[in-house]
Amino acid sequence: METKTVVTALAALAQDSRLAIFRALVQAGPAGLAAGRISELTGIAPSSLSFHLKELSHAEMVSSQQAGRFVIYTANFSTMNALLGFLTENCCGGNPCSPVCTPACSTEKEPS
């Protein structure tokens, strides 16, 4: 993972609303959540939510797919794990560090 990508991913998570969104999606698992449901769960206004989801998408922290009238968002576990990998290697190097989930959390589909 390049540092530019890492900074983008970190910045995506380094914000109250977006961390809340991402956590909700992680909890929801591979099934994901519709945008409106995320709005309900987090109390973020739709237009603001759209803005943040776009940020998270751009950072490839979440994926989305249209389902009828709904847009379903899912946490992108592979990016999350790559980020964790980078942080563990580069920011924990040569020091005692905690166990990390290596591949784990595989999503059903991988839109690329």
Next chain:
Amino acid sequence: METKTVVTALAALAQDSRLAIFRALVQAGPAGLAAGRISELTGIAPSSLSFHLKELSHAEMVSSQQAGRFVIYTANFSTMNALLGFLTENCCGGNPCSPVCTPACSTEKEPS
């Protein structure tokens, strides 16, 4: 670790200059680096560096100590580990996908 603290820590690392500073300090290990040395290594101007070091300090990602004319900065590994702990917990904890957590780093240093 509270989410407010997490956001602060993530925001501290979510910036080119600060990620570079932090990585340099991680590489330097417990001995740390003087501010001027960090400036040399990263090419960040002193006043800008001070600003970023303050951000990192405020997020408790680095610690500092006066040593004569120099101020020595060191990476704060405990905060980093706490951050990784939070992120892995939220990545793999209590969600539908069965987590398979394995220790990513042994006690010995591995060449990367």
Next chain:
DNA sequence: TCCATATTTCAATGATATTTGAATTATTGA
């Protein structure tokens, strides 16, 4: 003491981020 070095602070500027509400696009069902 005086001067050079190391670092921080400050104010000003420019650049990004965030939120809001209104307007827009797209889909479903009657």
Next chain:
DNA sequence: TCAATAATTCAAATATCATTGAAATATGGA
């Protein structure tokens, strides 16, 4: 088709962040 629902886009306002250079603080050595 029309009306209702789901979500996004847009522009404007506000807030926060990052960089710069000059000035200030502090330490060590001649």
